[in-house]
Amino acid sequence: MDSTTWTAVDEYVTALVVHPDGALDDALSATARAGLPPISVTPPQGKLLEILARMVGARRILEIGTLGGYSTIWMARALPAGGRLLSLEIDPRHAEIARENLRAAGVGSVAEVRVGAALDTLAQLAGEGADPFDLVFIDADRTNLPAYFDWSLRLTRPGGVIVVDNVVRHGAIVDEATTEPDVVAIRRFNEMVAGESRVLATTIQTVGSKGYDGFTLALVQASS
Numbered sequence: 001m002d003s004t005t006w007t008a009v010d011e012y013v014t015a016l017v018v019h020p021d022g023a024l025d026d027a028l029s030a031t032a033r034a035g036l037p038p039i040s041v042t043p044p045q046g047k048l049l050e051i052l053a054r055m056v057g058a059r060r061i062l063e064i065g066t067l068g069g070y071s072t073i074w075m076a077r078a079l080p081a082g083g084r085l086l087s088l089e090i091d092p093r094h095a096e097i098a099r100e101n102l103r104a105a106g107v108g109s110v111a112e113v114r115v116g117a118a119l120d121t122l123a124q125l126a127g128e129g130a131d132p133f134d135l136v137f138i139d140a141d142r143t144n145l146p147a148y149f150d151w152s153l154r155l156t157r158p159g160g161v162i163v164v165d166n167v168v169r170h171g172a173i174v175d176e177a178t179t180e181p182d183v184v185a186i187r188r189f190n191e192m193v194a195g196e197s198r199v200l201a202t203t204i205q206t207v208g209s210k211g212y213d214g215f216t217l218a219l220v221q222a223s224s
């Protein structure tokens with residue numbers, strides 16, 4: 001079994017079960033046409049985010065790392081009337097493409113893209129005393145992952161969920177001797193999770209059209 005099979009299964013599942021509509025497909029093609037890297041979540045992963053958002057009854061969603069807004073659209077679709085999604089993006093061009101995609105998908109008025117280094121925006125949000133989020137999707141640079149997780153914990157309500165993409169990196173995370181900054185940061189993040197009584201967490205390895213990686217799912221509990 002190899003990555004060709006993983007991709008074929010992703011395509012099979014996507015066509016049969018996930019069946020993204022034209023707006024989602026258009027967002028992916030517009031993102032590719034704009035020259036943005038092909039690192040959006042896959043359709044099955046996007047649908048998982050929608051399902052998680054519906055499971056927690058999310059009314060407020062935070063995303064760190066927008067790219068072309070593909071994952072943003074999936075999550076925004078889970079929002080009830082009056083719900084809001086805020087997505088943080090450092091690259092103004094990515095943000096512009098994403099805003100177009102969000103508009104075209106009909107979620108332009110519920111999903112907002114805020115441009116800036118996420119660390120700065122997160123500090124601003126906390127400083128403004130923003131209402132807590134029900135779901136946070138962390139999908140930006142890995143080196144800041146420990147800090148993103150720390151902010152996410154502060155900004156998520158008990159009963160809320162934090163999802164972290166790209167935490168396995170082809171299995172590189174088990175290399176204790178690694179000096180690769182992304183992997184060092186992911187290992188540091190895992191140590192934070194291990195010592196954190198406010199979350200019930202697990203990590204799931206994944207294969208698919210984006211290769212071998214994984215995500216962490218953390219349920220925020222009342223602090224004890």
Ligand code: SAH
Pocket residue numbers: 039040041064065066067068069070071072088089090091094116117118119139140141144
């Ligand atoms: N969530 C998207 C993919 C995000 S790709 C999807 O699945 O559709 C990661 C994004 O994070 C890129 O657009 C990149 O520009 C952005 N990013 C990288 N470093 C960042 C930072 N420090 N602050 C905010 N965004 C950042």
Ligand code: DHB
Pocket residue numbers: 039040041139140165166210
């Ligand atoms: C990369 C980033 C992602 O968010 C992802 O899901 C896959 C790959 C990357 O930067 O290589």
Ligand code: MG
Pocket residue numbers: 039040041139165166
């Ligand atoms: Mg990702």
